[in-house]
Structure formats: C-alpha cells, structure tokens
Amino acid sequence: MTTVAEILMLVGGLIALLAGIGLLRFETNYARFHAAGKASPVAFLVTALGASSQLGWEGTASLAITTAAMILTLPVGVHLLFRAVHRTTPGTHLRVDELAPAERAAGLRRGSEP
C-alpha cells in the first residue's frame, strides 16, 4: 500500500509540475489559466488519494472535505479570472470573440481593444 501511495503522490507532484511549466510556457493569459485551472485540482486529488491511504480515517475525512471544496470552488475562481482578463485586456489573439459585442452593448469597458 505504501508503494501505491508513493506512486500516487509522485504522479500528483508531476501533474502539478506540468501545470507550473504550462504557466510559463503558454503565451496568453487564457491558456495559462487553462493550465492552472485544470491540472491543479487533479494534482491535489491524486496526491490526496495517495496521502489518505497513509493517514487513516481522520486524515482521509479532512482530505475528502478539502478536495470537495477545491473541486467545487476552483472552477468558479478560474471563471472570474477569465472574465477579469477579458474585460481589461485586448483579445487580439482570439480568432472569434462573441462576448465582446455583448460587453460593448452592456457598456462594460475593455482595455485598448479596437
């Protein structure tokens, strides 16, 4: 069981490392949020799964609550970051932007978008 736990924690660490590399490697804010927002809950989930087999009922219960809270709240946080970036920076790299006309119609200011 220890070996399985160690492998799971190693995999979790590797996913977190990949998310970190993604933050540096991707060129746009949106793509960076994808790296941070998708990989980190999985990294936490896998690491927690490995750790819970070593921590017993008390530790597992805490990790289960923390994991549930993270999976439920992180997507909302990522969504707010996406929205903030869209409203404040020009999205010239976007091939399609169907939100911009709706924001302009609602009078929401955007960065220096033409």
Next chain:
Amino acid sequence: MKTTALTPRRTLSIATLTLAWCALWQTMSVANVLSGVLLASALTYAGIGTSGRGSIRPLPLLHLLWLVLVDLAASTFAVAIEIVTPTDRTEEGIVSVTVPPECRQHLLLLIVAITLTPGTAVVDADPDTGTLYLHLLHVDRKGKTIEHVHHLARLSCEALPTYPAGVTQ
C-alpha cells in the same frame, strides 16, 4: 406550505451533512454524530441550502458526476499534451452557447462542469438569456463543445429538481 415530514431526500441531506460535520471534527464520536444530526436537522427544516421540493434522481446524477470526473481526467491529459508538445497548436476563441430555459436554474453547476471540460472555460454568463460565453483553446472544436454543453445541461436537468419559470426556490 413547508412540509415537516422526514422525506427520503431530507434524510439523505441530514446524513450527508452529519458525515461532513464528523469529517470536519475528524472524529466519529457519539457527541459529534448527535450534534451533527441536530445541526443538520435544524438547517434542513429551516430550509437553508435546500428547497425541499422536487426530487433528485440518483442515476442521472451519478452519470453527470461520472462525466465530470472523466472530463477532469481528459482535460488534464489534454492540457499536459499541449504543455509538453513543442509546437503551439492552440487557436483560441470565445463562443456563445445558449442553455435551454429549463436548465438555467443549474447555471452554476454547469459553469463548474464546463470548466472541467477539456480545453473549455466559462468567461461570462448571462443568467437572463441563459447564454454562456466559453473560451476554447481550439476554436475549431466549437460544434463538439456546444453539443457537450447541451448534454451536460440535459443531464443536470434530469438529475436535479427544476421549477417552472417565475417560481422561486
């Protein structure tokens, strides 16, 4: 009129909340279980966090949870591939998807589920029109993504109680 009966749904809510309470205290003692049941009963009877109407259908709910978990694993894999691939093949775009009117009550759940879908994230949402604005890493997959969002919306409608327009919870 608010019902005071101990329905299966209310029993399940009390059991789940009691388990969460014990998990927070990290001990399954008699005192924790009793205080948990008391607190959970007070919360459910006061109507906090639950409408007490409609029904939750377990099979569609399990299907939805399974789909979200698969999406989470697939999206992590897809993003990992993007990260380790030397060429940047991303073609980003923001597209709009309109959710069917009966599913607009579960917009927050949809936002969570969609954000865990590969290459997709919700940039903005209009609850009045039920429009979600999605950022796609690969805008050429727009059709597939819209289909997937509608599938998630249908499942959330089947799994969770819905109310006629104008009726508040």
